[in-house]
Amino acid sequence: MKSAVIVFPASNCDRDAATALEEMTGRKTEMVWHRESTLPDVDLVVLPGGFSYGDYLRCGAMANQSAVMKAVKAHAARGGAVLGICNGFQVLTESGLLPGALMRNAGLKFVCKPVTLRVEESQSAFTRKYEKGQSVTFPVAHGEGNYYADDETLNRLEGEGRVMFRYQDNPNGSARDIAGILNEKRNVLGLMPHPERVVDPITGGTDGRALFQSLIEALS
Amino acid sequence: MTLKNGVLDPQGKAIGHALNGLGFGSVGEVRQGKVIDLDLNETDATKAKASLKDMCEKLLANTVIEKYEIEIR
Numbered sequence: 001m002k003s004a005v006i007v008f009p010a011s012n013c014d015r016d017a018a019t020a021l022e023e024m025t026g027r028k029t030e031m032v033w034h035r036e037s038t039l040p041d042v043d044l045v046v047l048p049g050g051f052s053y054g055d056y057l058r059c060g061a062m063a064n065q066s067a068v069m070k071a072v073k074a075h076a077a078r079g080g081a082v083l084g085i086c087n088g089f090q091v092l093t094e095s096g097l098l099p100g101a102l103m104r105n106a107g108l109k110f111v112c113k114p115v116t117l118r119v120e121e122s123q124s125a126f127t128r129k130y131e132k133g134q135s136v137t138f139p140v141a142h143g144e145g146n147y148y149a150d151d152e153t154l155n156r157l158e159g160e161g162r163v164m165f166r167y168q169d170n171p172n173g174s175a176r177d178i179a180g181i182l183n184e185k186r187n188v189l190g191l192m193p194h195p196e197r198v199v200d201p202i203t204g205g206t207d208g209r210a211l212f213q214s215l216i217e218a219l220s
Numbered sequence: 221m222t223l224k225n226g227v228l229d230p231q232g233k234a235i236g237h238a239l240n241g242l243g244f245g246s247v248g249e250v251r252q253g254k255v256i257d258l259d260l261n262e263t264d265a266t267k268a269k270a271s272l273k274d275m276c277e278k279l280l281a282n283t284v285i286e287k288y289e290i291e292i293r
Contacts, residue, residue, distance in 0.1 A: 103227075
């Protein structure tokens with residue numbers, strides 16, 4: 001599986017994502033600066049965590065206007081896989097690649113801690129190496145992870161099996177405990193927790209490995 | 221820009237609680253938003269408004285959660 005990580009000004013999990021990808025795939029990951037208008041030939045594009053453009057206007061709003069996002073949208077439209085983690089999830093909702101929006105945490109505090117998630121679906125390129133219903137622990141680190149969508153959208157997400165991860169103890173007020181969702185074509189995943197931070201026991205766990213193993217199996 | 225009705229506004233709620241705490245007992249619901257002032261190189265108010273509406277839809281507001289009002293001065 002060939003992968004690229006997009007680097008926006010003030011991305012800060014870009015190298016964590018690249019390290020995780022390189023560890024899991026054994027191949028070099030391409031780092032792509034936000035001003036690029038084309039992507040290298042890759043199977044997976046990762047939008048990393050961080051505070052792109054200082055979270056100006058709204059989290060992810062400015063990043064969505066960057067040149068590289070046109071290429072990311074074209075990649076997604078061709079059926080290419082896109083993984084948005086944390087700020088990357090915010091960019092995906094701002095871009096319309098995923099429905100809904102991520103709002104200020106209900107408790108108004110930045111939440112930085114490991115959280116337990118339930119894997120809701122194993123029928124996807126991102127989760128096929130997990131068991132449906134499995135509990136996993138990923139860290140979260142965000143101030144604006146409170147997922148919002150109207151009831152009709154939430155019902156559709158649930159009805160179509162597009163809620164991939166749910167919080168077992170909701171840290172941010174997200175609607176229906178949603179931590180991660182898929183797009184309709186099932187090739188774009190956005191989630192607030194950080195699977196790339198749990199691929200090596202030295203950083204506190206390995207529950208994120210199966211997400212990357214799923215992608216490798218599906219995309220190689 | 222303010223959050224649409226029905227969208228929970230935790231910041232507005234916190235501000236409301238703080239005002240109640242300061243003794244402003246008459247404060248009910250509080251909605252927080254933001255104001256963006258723009259200088260436009262356009263003298264036709266109708267065109268200016270249309271252009272601002274376009275800006276709000278494309279960037280300034282996230283219409284999934286926010287509503288906006290335009291005022292020309």
